Structures are given as C-alpha cells and as structure tokens.
Amino acid sequence: MSTPNKxxxxxxxxxxxxxxxxxxxxxxxxxxxxxxRLEVHHITLSPTNPNNPNNPNxxxxxxxxSSQVDPNNNSNNAWTxxxxxxxxxxPSSPLLSNPIMVIQFDPYRTQFTSIRPGGIxxxxxxxxMTNLAFVSPRLFTLSGYFGAFEVFNVFTNFATNSxxxxxxxxxxxxxxQVRDSQLTNYPSRTPMIALGTYTSTLSTxxxxxxxxxxxxxxxxxxxxxxxxxxxxxxxxxILSLGSSYNVxxxxxxxxxxxxxxxxxxxxxxxxxxxxxxxxxxxxTPDQSAMLHRVSIAGGPPFSPAMAATALNKQIVTYSNSIGxxxxxxxFDLTTGTWSGPGLADGSSFGSYPGGGGYNSNNQPxxxxxxxxxxxxxxxxxxxxxxxxxxxxxxxxxxxIRGSQQMASNGSASAGMQSHxxxxxxxxxxxxxxRKTRQDRKSGF
Numbered sequence: 001m002s003t004p005n006k007x008x009x010x011x012x013x014x015x016x017x018x019x020x021x022x023x024x025x026x027x028x029x030x031x032x033x034x035x036x037r038l039e040v041h042h043i044t045l046s047p048t049n050p051n052n053p054n055n056p057n058x059x060x061x062x063x064x065x066s067s068q069v070d071p072n073n074n075s076n077n078a079w080t081x082x083x084x085x086x087x088x089x090x091p092s093s094p095l096l097s098n099p100i101m102v103i104q105f106d107p108y109r110t111q112f113t114s115i116r117p118g119g120i121x122x123x124x125x126x127x128x129m130t131n132l133a134f135v136s137p138r139l140f141t142l143s144g145y146f147g148a149f150e151v152f153n154v155f156t157n158f159a160t161n162s163x164x165x166x167x168x169x170x171x172x173x174x175x176x177q178v179r180d181s182q183l184t185n186y187p188s189r190t191p192m193i194a195l196g197t198y199t200s201t202l203s204t205x206x207x208x209x210x211x212x213x214x215x216x217x218x219x220x221x222x223x224x225x226x227x228x229x230x231x232x233x234x235x236x237x238i239l240s241l242g243s244s245y246n247v248x249x250x251x252x253x254x255x256x257x258x259x260x261x262x263x264x265x266x267x268x269x270x271x272x273x274x275x276x277x278x279x280x281x282x283x284t285p286d287q288s289a290m291l292h293r294v295s296i297a298g299g300p301p302f303s304p305a306m307a308a309t310a311l312n313k314q315i316v317t318y319s320n321s322i323g324x325x326x327x328x329x330x331f332d333l334t335t336g337t338w339s340g341p342g343l344a345d346g347s348s349f350g351s352y353p354g355g356g357g358y359n360s361n362n363q364p365x366x367x368x369x370x371x372x373x374x375x376x377x378x379x380x381x382x383x384x385x386x387x388x389x390x391x392x393x394x395x396x397x398x399x400i401r402g403s404q405q406m407a408s409n410g411s412a413s414a415g416m417q418s419h420x421x422x423x424x425x426x427x428x429x430x431x432x433x434r435k436t437r438q439d440r441k442s443g444f
Contacts, residue, residue, distance in 0.1 A: 016087035141196030144206025151226030166239025219247030
C-alpha cells in the first residue's frame with residue numbers, strides 16, 4: 001500500500017542497493033494483506049525533489065513484484081508484515097540481471113527468496129532447515145564474498161557447541177546453500193548486535209571480519225576466512241574465525257536496537273542518540289580497532305524498525321512512524337550531512353536513559369570523533385579496491401580460460417592421434433595373437 005507521498009507503508013522492511021548503484025529496492029509486506037504479500041518496490045533517489053516537499057529524497061516508487069505464497073500454495077511459506085527482514089545485493093558484478101536476496105526471520109523459521117530486477121521472484125524456501133532458524137538480521141554478518149557466494153557468520157536458535165554458525169549463500173542457485181556449525185572460534189553466547197565487513201579476493205577464500213558486540217557493552221573483532229570451493233564432505237569448513245581482538249568502544253554505549261550496515265571493508269552502526277535522533281558510528285577493522293562516532297549532527301528520529309543500506313557514498317534509511325508515516329532519509333558520507341524530512345536540530349553527547357550515546361562521565365572534549373573525510377577515504381578506497389580486484393580477477397580468468405582452451409585443443413588433437421595409434425596397435429596385436437593360435441592349432 002502506498003501513502004500520499006507515494007512511499008509504501010511497511011511495519012518491517014528491508015532495503016538493498018540496485019545493481020546499478022543508482023536506486024534502492026524497498027521490500028516489505030503490507031499489514032492489510034492476508035496471507036502476507038511480499039512487495040518489491042524500486043525507488044529512484046534524488047538529493048532534493050521540489051515536487052515532493054513532504055519527502056524530497058526520492059523521485060518515484062514503482063512496484064515491480066509481489067507474491068503471497070509459493071506456487072504449491074504452501075501456507076507455511078506465507079510472508080508476514082511484522083517479521084524482521086534483510087535484503088542483500090548480488091555480491092559480484094553490477095549486471096542488471098543479477099538478483100537480490102530477501103530473508104525473513106521468524107522465531108522457528110527462516111525464509112529465503114531471490115528477486116530479479118525484472119520482478120521475477122523465486123518460490124520461497126527455508127533451505128530444508130528443520131527446527132533451525134536464524135535469530136535476527138542484527139546477528140547476521142556479511143563477512144566475505146567470492147563470485148556468486150556470500151559468506152555469513154550467523155546466530156541461530158540452536159546450539160551444539162555454540163549457537164553461531166557459518167553460512168554460505170549462492171544467489172544464482174537456490175539449492176546450493178551450505179551451513180556449518182563447526183567454527184574455529186565461537187563469539188559471545190550473549191550477543192547484542194553483530195557487524196560484518198569484507199575485502200575483495202582473487203582466490204577462493206573470502207576475507208573479512210565479523211564484529212560482535214555483547215550485552216556487557218564490549219566488542220570483539222574476528223578475522224573471517226570463508227570457503228568458496230565445493231564442499232565434498234563434513235570435514236570441509238565454511239567459515240574460519242581467527243583469534244579475536246577487543247574493539248576500543250571509545251566511550252560509546254550501543255543499544256539492543258542498533259542497526260548494522262556493511263559498506264565493503266567499513267562497517268557502520270546506526271543507533272539512538274541522546275536526543276532521540278539517529279547517530280552513526282563507524283569501524284574499519286583491517287585498519288583500526290576503534291569504534292568512532294561520525295562527526296555529524298541533526299539526524300532523523302531513530303526507530304528500532306528502521307531499515308538501512310549502503311548506496312555508493314551514502315547510507316539510505318527507511319522508517320515508518322505513526323505521526324510522520326513512511327519516510328526516506330539519506331546520510332551523505334562526502335558532506336557528513338543528513339537529508340530528508342524530520343531531521344533533528346543537532347545531537348548531543350550526554351547520556352540517554354535506555355538509549356545509546358556516550359557515558360555521562362565522559363566529556364564531549366574527551367571523545368574521539370573521526371573526520372568524515374577519513375571515513376570516506378577508507379570506505380571509498382575499499383570500494384575502489386573491490387572494483388579493481390573484480391576487474392583483475394575476470395581479466396586473469398578469461399586469459400587463463402583462453403590459454404587452457406588453446407592447450408586443450410592441442411591436447412585433444414594429440415589425444416586423438418594417440419587414441420588412433422592405440423587402436424591400430426591393439427588391432428595388430430590381436431591379429432598376431434590369432435595368427436599364433438592358428439599356427440599352434442595347425443601344429444606349426
């Protein structure tokens with residue numbers, strides 16, 4: 001259902017950048033549909049749109065796909081309006097035909113589907129997980145990718161050695177999904193939120209970090225190595241977590257409602273500030289162990305149901321409050337400013353009962369804010385490296401494939417000649433053997 005400002009209204013939604021990195025997909029279930037109808041809207045963004053003063057951050061919203069249940073009319077696969085959701089963009093090349101993946105989180109069931117930009121939606125699946133579910137998108141960390149694979153460190157509702165599990169998802173083949181409960185190290189048993197980062201790789205071992213913040217207010221960063229090769233048996237691991245190191249919280253106190261956002265090798269956390277507005281923290285674990293509060297003021301009102309995604313040098317958020325209705329806000333990493341409706345006048349560093357921010361015994365002058373240029377340099381530098389590595393990988397891949405094809409053609413020709421020689425020699429030996437037997441029968 002769309003509202004007068006043309007944005008659809010969802011209780012729980014997720015956002016994902018489109019494959020051209022020029023717009024976002026907004027995915028959710030209207031509360032008015034029974035059974036739930038999953039809707040996918042393609043939203044074109046604009047810094048300022050004078051034709052829409054109520055919501056200036058977008059030009060239009062277009063419904064491109066919707067689905068209620070799977071083709072077999074399995075009511076267990078119905079989508080629900082109040083379930084938490086997460087969206088992930090296809091990890092590899094920005095081809096317009098690449099899908100996005102949508103995940104719905106319920107207490108005892110996790111549901112997946114892939115959606116192509118043309119609006120084609122795969123039938124929902126739970127990946128044959130019986131009595132196993134992923135708990136929350138806040139505990140679902142993207143820690144590496146290679147080709148069509150993305151590797152996650154996930155907190156589940158089931159524990160053998162630990163409730164943490166390595167998961168590998170394949171966007172192009174819904175059947176090829178792998179889970180592994182065996183990790184080299186296990187994060188906290190009482191996690192609050194988790195944040196993932198990743199770097200590009202030309203090998204079949206993905207690289208990144210899984211950062212887990214627990215209920216004591218501490219953070220641990222784990223180097224994460226993922227496996228993108230075929231899994232041949234139970235001895236093959238999906239995710240290996242290295243020895244962790246402590247995150248320097250820099251006086252920050254996160255809440256249970258904080259929202260993680262991954263932008264390549266830099267992770268961001270959106271949380272509730274002392275004045276109720278949205279504050280932004282950042283960490284680049286392969287460069288520093290410190291969690292920084294970004295030097296900004298005047299964010300939109302924070303909501304635990306807020307959806308967020310990275311888009312180029314921006315963080316796009318969607319929220320839906322009773323008074324304001326659905327709105328889009330954009331945080332620009334280049335300028336360090338928010339845009340959109342309902343922005344606060346500024347953010348303070350004082351304590352907030354039940355909210356995030358900094359401890360009241362820490363004075364603002366003692367806090368280490370990070371200049372926005374440093375964040376932009378790290379995040380954009382990571383994206384540049386990813387783009388270059390991706391180009392280099394496929395250049396090498398095609399060169400190797402061409403060389404292998406030439407070698408294969410030569411080998412095939414030689415093989416055919418060898419095969420013919422073998423047949424001829426075998427035939428000659430057979431004739432000799434028959435002649436010998438005939439000679440023996442003849443008494444010669």
